[in-house]
Amino acid sequence: MNLFAVDLRREFELEPGEEVLVETRKHWLLFVLELLPFAIIAILPLVIPTLLAIAPPLAPYADRFSIGSASGRAGLGIWFLLVWTAAWGFYTRYYLNVWVLTNMRIVEITQHRFFDREVSSVLVSRVQDVTTEVSGVLFSLLHIGNIHVQSAGTVDEFHMNGVGNPGRLRDLILSHVAEHSKSAGV
């Protein structure tokens, strides 16, 4: 196994003549915003000595949490290590959640948790409706929105929330739907 040959084709087999057009994820800004709780949790122990110093009965214990003491430094190190690891795991899951648009189908790869993965696809020729939704000032300015794809014959919809430039993706999907319809003589 060549470890450096990690690529999309390991996830699903491309058909002859099939090529990947776009691979998209949730917008990076949303990812950064979702990282904020990790940042807040990370700095929490740095505030504890100040808070303890405010409450007179607990003031003597403020030193224990001080970065200057050995136990404080060790505790802070453990805390940072756990928060960093959790944040990195969060990034891993963010990266593994992806939509892949090929000239033949749309593939939705959802990594719910570690060891909990779902890969579903719909043929472009079966797409009936593509809806985009951009809501809010910030999202409108940054072109962040949601896409819903409805396919024929099923009640299942494909949803992708918080993607960048959903209009462009919709147009790309619909242009391939039109191509398939023409080639099928519809």
Place this chain on the structure above:
Amino acid sequence: MPDQPLTPFTGLPLELAISGSAFMGWAILIALIFWTIYTLIAIYHWIRFSHAAAVAYPAIVLHLMVSGGIALFALSSFI
């Protein structure tokens, strides 16, 4: 009604429950075991399911470097 005067609160008997450096040593050990298992699982997912080696390997290296720095910081309290 108590007939004795109230004594002021003098603090929690924390020393009875926790023996400073021994506790921290165990805590660091447990954290490192957790970190190792979690990191191995995440690396497996990166290598098995990520779509680009150009992102996967830098992400793994960054994680190892930052974690190493933090671990050194934590362990420096024992030196």
